[in-house]
Amino acid sequence: MSPEQVLHDQLAALQSFLAVGAVLFGVGLIGFLSRRNMIVMFLSAEMMLQGVSLSLVAWGRYRHDLGGQMLVIFIIAVAACEAAIALALVLMLFERKGNLDIAKWQELRESNQPPFEEEWQPPEDKEEPPQWPHLPPAGVLPESVSQKEFYRRKV
Amino acid sequence: MSASQAILPLGTALAAVGIWWLLPGSGMRRRTLGGVLAVIGFGFLGALVPAVSNWFTSGVFHAVAGATIVAAVATISFRNPVYCAIWFGMTLTGTAGLFLLAGAEFLAVATLVVYAGAILVTFLFVLMLAAPEGHAYYDRHSWEAMISAFTGAVLVGILTMMIGSAMLKAEAVQASGPAPTLAEPSVPAAAQPAPYTISRLGAELFTRYLVAVEVAGTLLFAALVGAAVIVTQGRAAMKASAVTREGDAVHVS
Numbered sequence: 001m002s003p004e005q006v007l008h009d010q011l012a013a014l015q016s017f018l019a020v021g022a023v024l025f026g027v028g029l030i031g032f033l034s035r036r037n038m039i040v041m042f043l044s045a046e047m048m049l050q051g052v053s054l055s056l057v058a059w060g061r062y063r064h065d066l067g068g069q070m071l072v073i074f075i076i077a078v079a080a081c082e083a084a085i086a087l088a089l090v091l092m093l094f095e096r097k098g099n100l101d102i103a104k105w106q107e108l109r110e111s112n113q114p115p116f117e118e119e120w121q122p123p124e125d126k127e128e129p130p131q132w133p134h135l136p137p138a139g140v141l142p143e144s145v146s147q148k149e150f151y152r153r154k155v
Numbered sequence: 156m157s158a159s160q161a162i163l164p165l166g167t168a169l170a171a172v173g174i175w176w177l178l179p180g181s182g183m184r185r186r187t188l189g190g191v192l193a194v195i196g197f198g199f200l201g202a203l204v205p206a207v208s209n210w211f212t213s214g215v216f217h218a219v220a221g222a223t224i225v226a227a228v229a230t231i232s233f234r235n236p237v238y239c240a241i242w243f244g245m246t247l248t249g250t251a252g253l254f255l256l257a258g259a260e261f262l263a264v265a266t267l268v269v270y271a272g273a274i275l276v277t278f279l280f281v282l283m284l285a286a287p288e289g290h291a292y293y294d295r296h297s298w299e300a301m302i303s304a305f306t307g308a309v310l311v312g313i314l315t316m317m318i319g320s321a322m323l324k325a326e327a328v329q330a331s332g333p334a335p336t337l338a339e340p341s342v343p344a345a346a347q348p349a350p351y352t353i354s355r356l357g358a359e360l361f362t363r364y365l366v367a368v369e370v371a372g373t374l375l376f377a378a379l380v381g382a383a384v385i386v387t388q389g390r391a392a393m394k395a396s397a398v399t400r401e402g403d404a405v406h407v408s
Contacts, residue, residue, distance in 0.1 A: 005208060011322050012205040013216075017257060018318045019204055020220045023197070024227055024250075026311035027174070031231030033303035034178055036293040039282055040236050043243045046274070047227055050250045053266075057257045066359050069259050070367075073360065076262075076269050077371040081378035083274045087281050088382040092389040094285045100236075101293035 010062055017058030024051030038090050038100045042083075049079055163315060166199025171308030177232040178300040186232075197224055200315070205322075216256055223249025234294045240278050247271045261353050 024047055031044030053072045060068020090100070097104040106116050169192050176189025201221065206213045226245035233239050247270045254263040297303075360368060 008205075009207040009209075011325060012207045013257075015318050015322050016204040016216060016220070017253065019200065019315055020223065020253065022311050022314035022318070023200070023224055024246075025314075026307040027224070027227040027231060029310060030174055030178075030303050030307035033306065034297040034300050035231060036296065036298060037236050037239075037291070039278060039285075040231070040239050040294075043239055043278065044231055046270075047230065047243065047246060050246065053262075054250060054253055054257075057254055057259045057262060061257045061259070066356060069262055069356060070360065070364055072259070072262050073265065074367060074371055076265055077375060080269060080274060081374050083277060084378045084382040085385070087277055088385040091281060091285065092385060095389070095393065099291060099293065100285055101291070103293065 014058050014062040017061075018055050021051040021054035021058065024048070024054065026051075036102050038093065038102050041102065042086055042090070046079060046083075049075060162199050162203055163319075164312060166196045166203070167308045167312040167315070168196070169193070169199065170196030170311075171304045172196075174228060174232070174307070175301050175304035177228065178297045178304065179232065179234045179294060180296045180300060193228055194225075197221075203315075203319070212256075216253075219249055219252040219256065223253060236282055236294060237279065240275060240282060243278075244271050244275050247275065261356055 028044045028047030028049075028051060031047065032041050035041050035044065053075055056068040056071050056075075058068075060066060093105065094100055103116055103118070109115075173189045173191070173193025173196055176185045177193060181189070201217060204217075207216075223246055226242050226249055229242040230239050230246055233242060247266055251263040251266040251271075254260075254266060
């Protein structure tokens with residue numbers, strides 16, 4: 001392969017890895033902004049870390065430098081710390097409010113912000129009596145088989 | 156060039172609309188349509204990625220990257236958080252595959268072992284501990300799904316555009332003149348050192364980055380103590396506040 005071809009391949013590989021990293025980061029961002037479950041928000045944050053790690057590894061490969069991989073090793077270590085702390089916090093927040101909804105903690109917002117109002121109310125559980133279908137009698141009337149004859153009373 | 160310039164915004168916008176409709180809070184038909192749109196949008200983005208000359212490498216990369224992105228979108232769009240966690244495990248597996256393709260074998264294994272093996276299992280453990288039965292109402296609704304989807308899409312679009320233009324610039328510089336700083340690895344392959352071996356990684360980690368390793372170890376220790384303190388102290392505070400509330404009630408009555 002010619003040097004130009006090698007360079008083009010390396011650049012193409014770098015570009016594709018960076019694109020995947022960017023997409024992972026973006027998807028994680030969307031999840032973090034839009035989901036309301038604290039644990040799913042945290043999963044999205046971890047996904048953003050994955051995107052960054054991918055970019056770092058790609059750059060390290062392109063420049064033939066181990067620094068990128070080193071940084072990712074430390075990212076994994078820090079992510080483990082973060083997971084331990086955050087899961088302990090989430091567990092405590094859950095025990096305080098009884099669910100994982102981040103909107104339950106809206107009193108922590110800025111004092112000049114309007115409160116979040118839930119537009120959607122959980123539906124009330126209405127126990128409606130089941131409506132059984134009425135089948136019209138059809139077909140040939142079976143010959144009358146008396147239950148007394150059919151089943152033995154005693155063994 | 157103009158075609159690819161048009162494809163990039165189109166693909167990002169389609170993917171954004173798809174993710175918006177896939178997020179919890181929309182009906183079944185919109186979700187299906189959103190899935191189709193997201194696949195088309197990400198397909199456009201994937202078509203923009205330049206192919207390397209080895210078709211096998213290219214194919215494997217596209218397959219693994221596609222699986223990773225599909226799993227990532229599924230992670231944020233499923234309503235049941237347990238499914239979200241399992242799809243996140245799939246994303247991690249895909250990322251480990253991409254690490255492997257990039258020549259980072261140690262990181263691939265570490266991602267699987269540490270992330271998918273330990274962190275994800277802890278997530279599932281907390282979910283099982285905390286999740287109420289069935290689908291909770293807050294899992295069925297998103298905050299401002301449209302705005303956040305388009306925010307993410309704009310970010311991805313800008314990043315991708317930057318990557319593309321940087322690559323074009325590097326190629327132009329390479330064609331016109333001497334090796335630029337971006338094109339450092341254009342030294343002949345024989346002259347380069349063996350790119351990545353795990354022994355080289357380990358040697359570097361415990362010589363050049365030794366202080367960082369110690370700091371990371373201290374950080375892990377602090378996090379362990381912190382997690383224990385948060386849980387025990389928080390429980391104690393809750394118990395104390397419950398006792399005072401009971402006392403107030405008795406006093407009032």
